[in-house]
Amino acid sequence: MRFDDEPFISDSNRYRASIIEVKVTITPVILSGGGGTRLWPMSTPDRPKQFQALTSDHTMFQLTVLRVMDRSRFDAPIIVANAAHADLVEEQLAAIGVSDATLILEPCARNTAPAIALAALAVQQPNVTLLVMPSDHVIKDTAAFDAATTALLPLVEDGWLATYGISPTGAETGYGYIKMDEAELTAAVRKVNRFVEKPDSERAQQMIAGGDHVWNGGIFLFRADIYLQILSGHAPEMLAQSKQAMDGATRLGARITPDHDAFAACPSDSIDYAVMEKADRVAVAPVHMGWSDVGSWDSLHEIGEKDTAGNVLSGAVRVHGATGNLVYSDGARISVHGIDNLIVVANGTEILIMPRGTSQKVRDFAKD
């Protein structure tokens, strides 16, 4: 069985999931350090996109936390966030009734591998399984996501690192890819052959045509001890500095602030480079789960709910005779007439207007 052919969990898998729940709980690690500019003007350093309600009434950070709310299956989450966002994180957790989260507040940004090391070091019990998720992705089909987790768990218990392979919907050049071995390791899981960097258009088309590549969605499942073990072999300095940062951490209620100087001295690297590409036993569950990294205004139009004229509208917006637009406002009322295929965003004192399909150009504006 391949999940990319059948997005919803089957009854037999539901049964397997319920068996496993009794044996293993999972500690979610939610990475919230990002502060990109691709959704400017909504996304700003003070309030990056994960803290914005761009895709539903909840923010993407809240949606990520809500995805792992079942306490029979998931332990309380660990949030690794920029220290500057601590209050924002706590407000957004409180708004969805979550009071058991641990916050690890990064005193500086050191990319994902050290961030996850902090979380792995923070868990006290032996043999804890971590589900590592970016806080700014959308997953529409959470049942498919849960089913993939269920399929991966036995291998993870056995010491494998696991990742979720997003079944491609096009020859995207903006994502990393994962080449899978042909044979299944277990039902719905395959061995990672290798990780592939963001390709050019031609290479992307070849990979899609081949059928043996999936997108690297940046979501991972592994045992904390295995992760730290691989770090000790391949990135010992990173592990040492992360340990020192946690040993010297300030703890205040649910907030853990690692030591600044120790963490600042930690090499900065992504989990992909520092760990996943170095490890031998890496599994991938290819999955159709309505995933998006919400990496641009164009992607918000793609995943958004459209009116009969193909407009995706959010906030105080009036549309007359206009088709295919994305119109977002956080306050001001936007009235549009007779325009097609535009992106219009009003946020505070900034207004952005550009054609759909060109939303990468937003960086030119976000810099100033």
Add this chain to the structure above:
Amino acid sequence: MRFDDEPFISDSNRYRASIIEVKVTITPVILSGGGGTRLWPMSTPDRPKQFQALTSDHTMFQLTVLRVMDRSRFDAPIIVANAAHADLVEEQLAAIGVSDATLILEPCARNTAPAIALAALAVQQPNVTLLVMPSDHVIKDTAAFDAATTALLPLVEDGWLATYGISPTGAETGYGYIKMDEAELTAAVRKVNRFVEKPDSERAQQMIAGGDHVWNGGIFLFRADIYLQILSGHAPEMLAQSKQAMDGATRLGARITPDHDAFAACPSDSIDYAVMEKADRVAVAPVHMGWSDVGSWDSLHEIGEKDTAGNVLSGAVRVHGATGNLVYSDGARISVHGIDNLIVVANGTEILIMPRGTSQKVRDFAKD
């Protein structure tokens, strides 16, 4: 000599003007009662377009006052305005250093004929010449305007009503037209044959082709006593109620507020219908003077100063690879990339976006 062929005043006319200045001064009457919605969201009942700096650093009201600042030629102006705008009028006068204006504050709107009647009744001296101007028009070539006034003055002194005939630049259907007699009354002045209501497109093209029609710009020159005399013949009730309103007026400093009940009982009518079309001796000076009634966002693009890509920009606006747009902001920063021929307006908490050429559709939004 025809002014529509030669926009700038000739030396011989300058000489004539200087002779006339000694004999006659003119009292400007500036009509500021309008509160239209065609420039929504900038134009609102609280602050209609004449009080907005849409075409220069000055508002159109201020530009109108500045047009008649030469006190050797013009007496202190009379402003007829909505009572609700009294403070706004005084602020905008003070900002350009005008302290000698009289304000007639209409307790309710009764169209232009009664508004001008109030001004005609307010002037104390006999034989005063009134130059009646809407406060929300733009005249780029004030020398041509002044020359037309100079050309009209002898006939006005002789008891004629006079109007400024805007030389048409296209078969506009949004303006009233004036059919002129063929023969000149004096240099640069012709007799009005008749006033023509806003035509359909075919009729407009016929009139333009004929060459004997000009646009009715709503600017008038006549003696106050003649105006009141014609009212007494053709609109005696209007004259009576206006008189009663002025007899019962409240006077406070430069502010005159006519009696509400008397003015409310006054018939509402335009100067065109109530006076100009009824009179026999009506003169028109056809003139090219860069006139616009700034009646739409499209007209603001037409008259606005364009960058090399044909964009008319005002306020905090950033434009990358965009052509032929009108982008106006009164506060928020607007960043546009790759859009063409759009109207974009941000005012307070309202944002309007529509293609150029469709700006009449703004009424649909302004209603709500």
